[in-house]
Amino acid sequence: MSLVRTEGLSGGYTAGRDALHDIGFALEPGDIAGVLGPNGGGKTTLFRALLGELPHARGTVEVAGRPAYVPQTEHARLDFPVSAFDVALMGAYGRTPFYRRIARADRDAAAEALERVGLADRSRDVFGTLSGGQRQRVLIARALVQRADVLLLDEPLSGVDAPSAARIESLLAELAGEGRALLVATHDVSQAQRFDRVLCLHTRQLAFGPPAEVLTPACLQQTYGAELVVLEGGRAAVNVGHHAH
Amino acid sequence: MSWLTDPFAQAFTQRALVEVLVLALACGPLGVWILLYRQSYAAESISHGMLPGLVVAALAGAPLVLGAAGGVIVAAVLIALAGRDERLGGDTGVAVAVSALFGLGAVLALSPEVPPRLQELLFGDLLGATAGDIAAAAVLAAVVLASLALAHRRLSISGFDPGAARSLGATPRRWELALLVLLAIATVAAAPGLGSLLLVALILAPGAAGLRLAARLPAALALATGVAALSGVAGLVLSYHLGIAAGASVALCAAAAAGIALAR
Helix, strand or coil: CCCEEEEEEEEECECCECCEEEEEEEECCCCEEEEECCCCCCHHHHHHHHHCCCCEEEEEEEECCCEEEECCHHHCCCCCCCEHHHHHHHHHHHHCCCCCCCCHHHHHHHHHHHHHCCCHHHCCCEHHHCCHHHHHHHHHHHHHHCCCCEEEEECCCCCCCHHHHHHHHHHHHHHHHCCCEEEEEECCHHHHCCCCEEEEEECEEEEEECHHHHCCHHHHHHHHHHHEEECHHHCEEECCCCCCC | CHHHHHHHCCHHHHHHHHHHHHHHHHHHHHHHHHHHCCCHHHHHHHHHHCHHHHHHHHHHCCCHHHHHHHHHHHHHHHHHHHHHCCCCCHHHHHHHHHHHHHHHHHHHHCCCCCCCCHHHHHHCCHHHCCHHHHHHHHHHHHHHHHHHHHCHHHHHHHHHCHHHHHHHCCCHHHHHHHHHHHHHHHHHHHHHHHHHHHHHHHHHHHHHHHHHHCCCHHHHHHHHHHHHHHHHHHHHHHHHHHCCCHHHHHHHHHHHHHHHHHHC
């Protein structure tokens, strides 16, 4: 059975102004899918729809398990007085009634999750003082505390140095190997080549399938349009410029 | 030692002490959240915008707490409407609405027939706190404190990570609104004691000190409460010895504490 399945999914934040048109794909447990698309191409809107948070969505969205959203680290507040452990523990807030203390088991789960992402020794550090890669791993730890079966990662490698990126990539492979499904929004075509599936999105679904089939120059051209830079030798790079968030 | 105890030898100064400590319990932790949610402008706007409500209550001989409540509701509605006007842009609309409300309050207060203690409405009357004032402030402060404690986790996920908050169990817009309601309640509680102009100091200054000195939320909340309480006591002691207005003295002590924390 598919862990994530959409069919004819369209919708947006305001009625009558769809940011997504006719999305249909399925992910099995263990799949990592790269979501490629320009800024404003609908990647975050797709994630909202999978989380059940898109105000106007039509079509089929089935997520057989708990989804968790892992934002870009710059989108979390860096001046907030919370430690890495506090952030990981937030994954347990949703299942704790407001009048109850956080369960011992959940505190243990937060400590374990930080250990899992290699940050056991930084658990008391203030979140904002960690490096971009470390913050990203803390947010992944939070998704583990949420007991997520489906992880939606929004450009997890943007603003992360190369060794941290490699570490995060192997962590993602590990998490998928345990039966989760991961969607990774990215601008990095070479990174997407290492995933099991690639979804090309430019308000509508341009392609979905194994990277070898999907990542053709023609498809990338369609996905990115003017943002695409074709390098010598046929390699493609995406000129993202500054994000307009 | 007597330098510290002398100011509180009389019943009215003891009442003032209780009043300011009660307010500190609510305003201290509230201030931390207001700053984390970047709502200090709202705090300033609501407290200044409620002046007409205070004046009307004074003219009618009604309890100031009631006037404050009415004034806060009217101010909040007008500020929300003005802030939404796209022709003006959020901040401009709010500034115009608040100035207009403040002007209206002044016009009402300065009308020749009635002498409604304008000074007391602007700067509060801590030393005139009655048992009834203290009881009202205590109830409102308890509501604020208990709500903050119960909403602590929801407020922290909404403030820290609005994008992921819903999947973590909190709707950011709802909690932002809840925080503004608590701000309004604290403003009403503090209005009789500290007045329309000064009460915001007891909310924002201790919060700024707490956030500056503490690395984690529980410590910041505790520190802000401590700084607010200490400013209250120090303000009353200084006001007694220097013969200066009590509310202003408390506000200055809170501002000084924030200044020292920020300069550190």
